[in-house]
Amino acid sequence: MTSKDVKIHIIGAGVSGLAAAITLKKAGYNAHILEQSTTVGGRVKTTMNGSMKLDHGFQVLLDEYPAAKEFLNLDSLNLVKFSPASIVFIDGKKHLIGDAQRDMSFAWSTLIAGVGSVSDKWKVFKLSRKLKQKNLIDIFNSPEKTTLDYLLDYGFSKKMIDCFFKPFYTGIFLETELQTSSRMFEFVFKMFSEGNATIPAAGIKAIPEQMAGQLDGQIKLNTTVKEVIADKIYLENGEILHSDYTVIATPADVLVPNLPESGKEWHSVQTLYYDTDEHGFDQPIIGLIAGEDCLSNNFHFLNDVFENHPKVISVSVVAKHNLTKDQLEERVRKELIEQANIKAGDLIKMMEIKKALPTFDSIQYAMNPTETQLTQNIFLAGDQLSNGSLNAAMLNGKAAAQAVISNIENGIFV
Ligand SMILES: Cc1cc2nc3c(=O)[nH]c(=O)nc-3n(C[C@H](O)[C@H](O)[C@H](O)COP(=O)(O)OP(=O)(O)OC[C@H]3O[C@@H](n4cnc5c(N)ncnc54)[C@H](O)[C@@H]3O)c2cc1C
Numbered sequence: 001m002t003s004k005d006v007k008i009h010i011i012g013a014g015v016s017g018l019a020a021a022i023t024l025k026k027a028g029y030n031a032h033i034l035e036q037s038t039t040v041g042g043r044v045k046t047t048m049n050g051s052m053k054l055d056h057g058f059q060v061l062l063d064e065y066p067a068a069k070e071f072l073n074l075d076s077l078n079l080v081k082f083s084p085a086s087i088v089f090i091d092g093k094k095h096l097i098g099d100a101q102r103d104m105s106f107a108w109s110t111l112i113a114g115v116g117s118v119s120d121k122w123k124v125f126k127l128s129r130k131l132k133q134k135n136l137i138d139i140f141n142s143p144e145k146t147t148l149d150y151l152l153d154y155g156f157s158k159k160m161i162d163c164f165f166k167p168f169y170t171g172i173f174l175e176t177e178l179q180t181s182s183r184m185f186e187f188v189f190k191m192f193s194e195g196n197a198t199i200p201a202a203g204i205k206a207i208p209e210q211m212a213g214q215l216d217g218q219i220k221l222n223t224t225v226k227e228v229i230a231d232k233i234y235l236e237n238g239e240i241l242h243s244d245y246t247v248i249a250t251p252a253d254v255l256v257p258n259l260p261e262s263g264k265e266w267h268s269v270q271t272l273y274y275d276t277d278e279h280g281f282d283q284p285i286i287g288l289i290a291g292e293d294c295l296s297n298n299f300h301f302l303n304d305v306f307e308n309h310p311k312v313i314s315v316s317v318v319a320k321h322n323l324t325k326d327q328l329e330e331r332v333r334k335e336l337i338e339q340a341n342i343k344a345g346d347l348i349k350m351m352e353i354k355k356a357l358p359t360f361d362s363i364q365y366a367m368n369p370t371e372t373q374l375t376q377n378i379f380l381a382g383d384q385l386s387n388g389s390l391n392a393a394m395l396n397g398k399a400a401a402q403a404v405i406s407n408i409e410n411g412i413f414v
Pocket residue numbers: 011012013014015016017034035036037040041042043044056057058059060061062223224225226249250255269353355356357381382383384387388389390391393
């Protein structure tokens with residue numbers, strides 16, 4: 001058997017598993033991906049509803065992610081850029097706050113926006129300059145505290161935190177108390193300052209689809225793995241596959257016997273799509289609802305993002321509540337009108353993503369290849385190993401693949 005004959009399987013065709021397969025393919029190894037669902041992409045999904053592009057949860061690609069530049073052809077994704085600004089609604093009043101370093105036209109509205117003091121806005125400018133100079137290694141080696149403590153220690157006022165940072169980062173971290181690590185805050189803030197939040201013109205699913213297009217026929221959909229023991233993969237349909245190396249690109253504790261349960265908790269989100277007669281904002285921009293006790297956190301118009309798209313509003317609800325679906329639909333509709341003077345029509349779809357983002361005690365940038373090896377035959381990937389982002393998912397897939405390649409090329413045949 002030559003090193004090229006080794007049997008390599010990857011479990012999961014999310015962006016992490018796809019990045020692992022691409023890395024292996026570039027090195028000349030043909031891995032087979034086993035995916036339980038009917039499509040590639042895992043959490044990165046878009047459902048078409050007629051001509052409507054309904055992403056599974058509001059999700060953006062930050063085009064400065066190092067992994068995005070490595071694994072994606074950004075030009076052919078036809079990325080639609082969100083404006084580097086937000087429209088904040090506080091008690092029915094509208095405030096435009098934007099990054100004047102990127103677009104001077106935001107300077108005046110940002111300065112006068114009732115979203116914090118002039119000193120707060122100066123601090124945002126200073127922080128952005130500081131984080132542009134701080135490299136990723138330093139960010140992920142910095143001592144961790146909660147994002148809330150970080151912002152308070154930086155001197156931001158309660159108003160600035162409540163009216164801007166809370167709704168903006170709740171939409172990203174999918175938790176309402178800014179308890180996520182300051183490392184993640186610095187990383188995301190840096191990515192936003194240096195690049196753009198984008199969505200492919202075809203919807204977020206274009207990302208995994210483009211990655212899958214770099215592989216040739218190596219993905220088996222509708223194939224659920226039940227268990228992985230040493231060099232055997234047990235499928236739910238009773239088949240047993242021999243696998244010299246297996247990359248598990250999804251939480252492994254349910255697949256590998258005797259692994260301690262990770263006990264990992266996940267942040268969830270509900271996304272509500274309404275049709276509307278409203279025109280939109282004439283540009284892709286995120287609306288934030290900073291009203292006290294509002295469940296609606298952030299929203300945008302799909303017709304601002306996608307060309308020739310029907311008029312649709314997407315609203316994210318992150319806060320915990322006990323409302324039924326009907327009650328939530330009504331509550332969000334009411335909040336949109338009261339807080340933002342936006343009239344939502346019929347509900348098109350409500351999506352609940354229970355396991356949207358993994359939680360962490362400590363955030364890392366990405367795994368080193370050697371850290372991904374669980375046993376002689378089994379390697380781990382997925383965002384849940386280091387931080388909940390497309391960047392980490394792809395880099396962890398790459399790290400696991402590099403570890404497999406290094407095992408093979410160092411003659412560690414199993
Ligand atoms: C609502 C939402 C918003 C987000 N927003 C952003 C954002 O704005 N920016 C950002 O960078 N990231 C965001 N993320 C995070 C990003 O989507 C994830 O980090 C990334 O998709 C994780 O990829 P993954 O491959 O590690 O995992 P997954 O996408 O979960 O892939 C795992 C795959 O394994 C498959 N699988 C599981 N078990 C089995 C089995 N037994 N047999 C076969 N197959 C199996 C699953 O079906 C799935 O396809 C968001 C996520 C969500 C849900």
